[in-house]
Amino acid sequence: MLEITPIIPEIGLIILAAIILIIDLIYQKRQSRLLGWLTVTGLAVIAVVTVTVAYPPMTPVLVYGGMLRFDQAGFLFTIIFLVGAAITSMFALEHDALSARGEFYILLLIATLGMCLMSVSADMIMLYLAIETTSIPLFVMAGFITRDQKSVEAGIKYLLFGAMSSTVMVYGFSLLYGFSGTTQLYALADSITNSAVPLLPVIMAMMLVLVGFAFKISAVPFHFWAPDVYEGSPTPVAGFLSTASKAAGFAVLLRVFLIGFPGELTPVWTMLVAILATASMFLGNLLALAQKNIKRLLAYSSIAQAGYILIGVASNSAFGTSGAIYYLAAYLFTNLAAFGVVTIVSRVVGSDEISAYAGLSRRSPALALAMLVAILSLGGIPPFAGFVGKLLVFAAAIEKNLLWLAIVGIINSIVALYYYLVVLKVIYAYRSEDEGKPLSVPPTWATAVGICIFGVILLGVVIAPLYDWSGQAAHILLAFR
Secondary structure (H helix, E strand, O other): OOOOHHHHHHHHHHHHHHHHHHHHHHHOOHHHHHHHHHHHHHHHHHHHHHHHHHOOOOOOOEOOOOEEEHHOOOOOOOOHHHHHHHHHHHHOOOOOOOOHHHHHHHHHHHHHHHHHHHEEEHHHHHHHHHHHHHHHHHHHHHHHOOHHHHHHHHHHHHHHHHHHHHOOOOOHHHHHHHOOOOHHHHHHHHHHHHHHOOHHHHHHHHHHHHHHHHHHHHHOOOOOOHHHHHOOOOOHHHHHHHHHHHHHHHHHHHHHHHHHHHHHHHHHHHHHHHHHHHHHHHHHHHOOOOOOOOHHHHHHHHHHHHHHHHHHHHHHHHHHHHHHHHHHHHHHHHHHHHHHHHHOOOHHHHOHHHHHHHOOHHHHHHHHHHHHHHHHHHHOOOOOHHHHHHHHHHHHHOOOHHHHHHHHHHHHHHHHHHHHHHHOOOHHHHOOOOOOOOOOOOHHHHHHHHHHHHHHHHHHOHHHHHHHHHHHHHHHHHHOO
């Protein structure tokens, strides 16, 4: 049973994908909504079973020859991925180009499977396979609407840049294997030390690995794919890329760097991460100021948000790690809510321009309120989840004497408030010729946005449960260095 329990989520996702495939072949799009609801229900069941049956022991366990590690960090990230996939499925339910396509839901499930494996991988070979299992379906999902030139362009760009970053990353893995003689992440540090490899080659290999991870989280200077891909992708896919995919990138970044590069390598990688954080915050926020398209604005905002989370990683402490994990959970609900509103407005108005949101507060007060909550949470305004996430990572930086990094984060948070408030000004202050026409919101989408907003408020007010879980996950990651 011990061999099966750690992979219950992965087994569930494979079974669910097979069921979706069979039903899609039987009904052949005659029951378009059935596939979506089956995906949502299946993901919810998998999440419940994972929480009740597959909760990890207090002492982590290496399984399958050391390929996977059954611990609380992987468990918590798995729940984040399942929740993100379920909410994305709800948004896809009413999307004209996605709802009747069984292959879309299968790709979503396979990508989620890869993310779950990424979060528990304890071996470089397993990690690379998991990353590719995640990436390939995401490439297809980004370019899923083949009749839309922007979607096809987004898929091709994502594929080309993703292939390049994966190549660089796997070359870094190969160098680390050559230096250490092992692919096991938890034996990597000792093996490199015992091999007496000079520091400089190890740093070069570490930087190559960091390139691949930085691409996954869209950190500067490996961010260039994000604006075009977010704009061209189907909006539910863009939301999934900006949240669950980013969380998967941070899951492997935390595990590999906290475990694989301790000791004298720690000051090097923490400074590199701090530089990435600073560049991501400044560039993301400054370029967002000039955006007229809401999806591109959220893309640059996502780059800046990656910078804030990297502050927690650069702190290299249990406090910073738990803050980063909390931030990722808060960001999941926040950004999915924002992209959910964009999905609804785009369907009705037919535009992703910020100017199209004029009069939204009069056409749909509830939808405008949802966007208000999401925007304020992204800006780090209490009592929403984004405020708690920022507070934790900034406090972690101060605790580790990285006061300058915390100040950079605070300055950028203030800058970001400008373009966030511009969106709210358009929603609440600008007038529109169509503001007298109520904007209808399908019940499924209203429920999905409602769940996200509930999560944003809950994590901003009831902090202790998730903070305790993220703290336990952080201690587990740091205890075995």
